[in-house]
Amino acid sequence: MTGSSAAESEARAVLEAACRQAGVGVEGASLMRLSENALYRLPGGVVARVSRAGQSAVAIREVRVARWMRAQGVPAVQPVPGLDQPVEVRGRAVTWWLELPPHRHGTAVEVAAALRRLHDQPIPAEFEIGRLDPFVRLAERIDRATTLAEADRAWMRGRLSELRSRWAARSEGLPDSVVHGDAWIGNVVGTTDGRVVLLDLERCSIGPPEWDLTSTAVKTFTLAGITTADYRRFVAAYGHDVTGWAGFETLRDIREFRMACMAAQVAAENPGRRAEVLHRVACLRGERGPRPWHWTPVP
Missing domain, CATH: 3.90.1200.10 (Aminoglycoside phosphotransferase (APH), C-terminal lobe)
Structure with a gap:
């Protein structure tokens, strides 16, 4: 197994465990990107983000910042409401976000x-x-x-x-x-x-x-x-x-x-x-x- 395939396999196992814990459907999850974080597209317009190990505090702050930005009227990607997140599995933090419509890089x-x-x-x-x-x-x-x-x-x-x-x-x-x-x-x-x-x-x-x-x-x-x-x-x-x-x-x-x-x-x-x-x-x-x-x- 190559390094990238092993990393993807590990990230997917973390995702599946976190989704079971949070009660989020994971059937049909597809990998969007594997870099600093692993991003997966889930059914229902949800994107899951699997961090590297040791980033739980960062994930907690990211969710809080996103909610604060919404309250301030600053357009930003938003966590799925009603979920207690992040969920930590094997030292890695998983968060769930509302998928954006089709988009392009900003000018x-x-x-x-x-x-x-x-x-x-x-x-x-x-x-x-x-x-x-x-x-x-x-x-x-x-x-x-x-x-x-x-x-x-x-x-x-x-x-x-x-x-x-x-x-x-x-x-x-x-x-x-x-x-x-x-x-x-x-x-x-x-x-x-x-x-x-x-x-x-x-x-x-x-x-x-x-x-x-x-x-x-x-x-x-x-x-x-x-x-x-x-x-x-x-x-x-x-x-x-x-x-x-x-x-x-x-x-x-x-x-x-x-x-x-x-x-x-x-x-x-x-x-x-x-x-x-x-x-x-x-x-x-x-x-x-x-x-x-x-x-x-x-x-």
Whole structure:
């Protein structure tokens, strides 16, 4: 059994046990995506999300954040009502969400408007949302990057230490707010019924709004994933250009490093992705010329 098939088999067993415990029908469940989390489409317009081990506290917060966003009028994916969730099985958290209508990635303007609306909300007092940690799980991902040479992992550990220091000493910017935490265009979608909806709320927290804005800047200037004209429209819609802030390069470098660490995690489970990790690390080390770089998406 390959690594990916073994991971899917384990996730499905966790899903089935959790559905039995919660009284949710699981017959006909189909895998939608297997990456950081496993997503399954269930009958009745429900999507189940199976986390990695040790993420129960994150899942609890994600459900609370989604309900808070609904109360604040911030369009976001919503947990299935009437269920006591998450349910933990074998150390993994399972949550159930209302499936969205057909949707597409958000445009730069839609992402900007969604972030502006979120950042303008008061910080919730009814539950502890937690502070942004841009380095969460990065050391673990480096340790588990077994397809990489020890020299590469040693460099990544050194880079992580450097970035931690730079984050602690970053320049003051906009006032802290609720931030999405992973606000790339795939996590802000436009639906066929005319809504713009935030997805993947597990990294929502209190932190600098610039963290969210940096995602679109990286998409533009690191990866050439959207045009500079689109980026200007993003800035106009939000009302602030993060690239003009003295702390931008620090946040950009952390974002890029996170993307390399995610690829390293994927490659540890699917060695066919090792070349992409090596390419990303070489880019970060200045061995592939200046930005923009061509990075192939990993699941």
